[in-house]
Amino acid sequence: MAKHIFVIGGVLSSLGKGIASASIGFLLQKMGYKVAMQKLDPYLNVDPGTMSPFQHGEVFVTDDGSETDLDLGHYERFTGLSTNRNSNTTSGVIYENVIKNERKGEYLGKTVQVIPHVTNEIKHFISKLAEDNDIVITEIGGTVGDIESLPFLEAVRQFRLDVGYENSMFIFLSYVPYIHTAGEVKTKPTQHSAYKLREIGIQPDLILCRCEQELDEEIKQKIALFTNVNEHDVFSAIDVSCVYEIPKIYYQHGVQSRICKHLRIEEKEVDFIKWDKFLTNNKNPQDGTVNIALCGKYIDHKDAYKSVVEALSHSAAWNNVKLSIKWIDSEANYNEQDYKELLGNIDGILVPGGFGIRGISGKINIVKYARTNNIPFLGICLGMQVAVIEFAQNVCKIEDAYSSEFDENCKNPIIDLMSDQKYINGLGGSMRLGAYPCILKPDSLAAKIYQKESISERHRHRYEFNNKYRSVIEEFGMKISGLSPDNLLVEAVEIKDHPFFIGVQFHPEFKSNPETPHPLFRHFIKAAKK
Numbered sequence: 044m045a046k047h048i049f050v051i052g053g054v055l056s057s058l059g060k061g062i063a064s065a066s067i068g069f070l071l072q073k074m075g076y077k078v079a080m081q082k083l084d085p086y087l088n089v090d091p092g093t094m095s096p097f098q099h100g101e102v103f104v105t106d107d108g109s110e111t112d113l114d115l116g117h118y119e120r121f122t123g124l125s126t127n128r129n130s131n132t133t134s135g136v137i138y139e140n141v142i143k144n145e146r147k148g149e150y151l152g153k154t155v156q157v158i159p160h161v162t163n164e165i166k167h168f169i170s171k172l173a174e175d176n177d178i179v180i181t182e183i184g185g186t187v188g189d190i191e192s193l194p195f196l197e198a199v200r201q202f203r204l205d206v207g208y209e210n211s212m213f214i215f216l217s218y219v220p221y222i223h224t225a226g227e228v229k230t231k232p233t234q235h236s237a238y239k240l241r242e243i244g245i246q247p248d249l250i251l252c253r254c255e256q257e258l259d260e261e262i263k264q265k266i267a268l269f270t271n272v273n274e275h276d277v278f279s280a281i282d283v284s285c286v287y288e289i290p291k292i293y294y295q296h297g298v299q300s301r302i303c304k305h306l307r308i309e310e311k312e313v314d315f316i317k318w319d320k321f322l323t324n325n326k327n328p329q330d331g332t333v334n335i336a337l338c339g340k341y342i343d344h345k346d347a348y349k350s351v352v353e354a355l356s357h358s359a360a361w362n363n364v365k366l367s368i369k370w371i372d373s374e375a376n377y378n379e380q381d382y383k384e385l386l387g388n389i390d391g392i393l394v395p396g397g398f399g400i401r402g403i404s405g406k407i408n409i410v411k412y413a414r415t416n417n418i419p420f421l422g423i424c425l426g427m428q429v430a431v432i433e434f435a436q437n438v439c440k441i442e443d444a445y446s447s448e449f450d451e452n453c454k455n456p457i458i459d460l461m462s463d464q465k466y467i468n469g470l471g472g473s474m475r476l477g478a479y480p481c482i483l484k485p486d487s488l489a490a491k492i493y494q495k496e497s498i499s500e501r502h503r504h505r506y507e508f509n510n511k512y513r514s515v516i517e518e519f520g521m522k523i524s525g526l527s528p529d530n531l532l533v534e535a536v537e538i539k540d541h542p543f544f545i546g547v548q549f550h551p552e553f554k555s556n557p558e559t560p561h562p563l564f565r566h567f568i569k570a571a572k573k
């Protein structure tokens with residue numbers, strides 16, 4: 044029978060429940076347990092795929108093509124596991140299922156209600172991961188006290204009754220602020236959030252207190268007393284500069300021992316060898332700094348590029364260099380001279396994925412700068428499409444080469460809607476999503492980097508390279524280095540006479556982690572370091 048850990052947040056949002064859950068997952072998985080992770084999101088969207096990055100940061104894509112919350116990225120990066128469609132759900136999906144069942148007549152004439160029908164549907168979702176795993180970690184989105192997360196909290200309250208105390212654990216991530224004017228930390232917000240949780244019928248088993256500095260024993264005892272938790276189960280979760288330090292900090296405090304004790308499982312050794320190597324290089328890189336320009340339109344909402352930034356940091360540590368990112372606003376529309384000034388000390392340029400025409404000319408200009416100044420370039424998804432457009436316009440001299448995403452009537456749509464996207468109605472879950480195989484040309488830089496010719500990467504796009512333009516592009520020196528196995532879709536391009544210029548239609552950033560940085564990022568940083 045699987046053991047269940049529920050991670051619940053108190054006081055305020057943005058405390059890092061995703062990172063806390065991922066860190067716990069890391070420790071248990073490194074002990075050799077089979078761990079699965081999932082997130083329950085209380086909002087009514089069916090998935091975050093249709094949300095603006097302003098709202099919800101990056102949309103993380105799984106191998107099986109689910110568009111999910113960015114916390115799943117943390118789960119994968121910390122545990123090295125692959126998440127799937129059972130790793131994220133929302134109130135939208137839960138209600139959609141309940142209503143479908145009701146229409147089918149499956150509730151046999153009963154009045155359909157939040158309890159038990161909605162809560163049963165939530166419990167059913169949680170149980171899906173229990174089958175093949177030792178431990179299921181379920182993060183509940185939102186904060187205690189939110190109206191919309193109530194059905195989820197009620198469902199996990201019931202879940203404990205179903206599986207028993209020692210098979211389930213409630214971990215409460217709370218906040219203990221330091222009040223500068225009073226010169227002391229305050230436990231009241233945590234006390235009140237824990238009352239609120241108990242009001243719903245959930246008694247936390249362990250509390251992680253987000254705080255600026257380690258809490259002293261007296262404070263922890265006070266929190267324990269007022270929240271009805273054993274004082275050995277109250278931990279400081281201090282602010283850190285690098286989130287990957289957190290599993291180690293939990294470990295040093297003994298969080299894993301208390302979890303194992305509660306769940307009646309053996310506490311085994313945690314192997315930190317590879318992780319420590321990453322942390323050491325990340326903290327004290329020996330080979331200088333690499334300056335990377337990242338050009339997008341959400342530079343004030345960096346969560347929109349979460350996995351890209353993480354992948355860069357994994358590879359910087361791998362190359363033993365410090366990563367410095369210069370954010371370039373694609374909508375600022377800098378000219379060549381501006382770029383010369385802005386990018387004077389830049390070692391590499393990355394254009395990530397994106398949607399819509401805003402900022403496109405800025406992206407085209409920066410790609411041109413990378414290409415003509417021999418600066419290592421990595422273009423991801425839209426970044427690749429823009430690289431192809433730039434090359435077609437400026438090298439092949441097809442001046443009106445463009446993407447039909449930005450101008451439906453453009454005469455030379457070198458990037459065009461994929462044929463199977465032409466008749467799709469509705470935006471939700473309808474892109475080319477998830478992992479697809481790709482065959483790399485044996486003599487390409489990409490094949491050299493991956494050290495294999497057959498790869499699998501995750502996708503999220505509607506548009507593709509227009510095959511009509513393959514020969515002209517290749518004639519002028521852009522190499523098509525990766526294709527779908529049926530040869531129909533261009534998945535990767537590169538420029539031969541350039542130190543490092545690669546564009547990929549997929550999202551390599553989703554498959555990078557500190558222990559195994561993604562090869563494309565590793566080599567991009569390596570080229571930039573040179």
Ligand code: GLN
Nearest residue numbers: 396397424425504505506
């Ligand atoms: N907007 C482009 C498309 O849909 C690129 C998508 C992306 O960068 N994820 O094809």
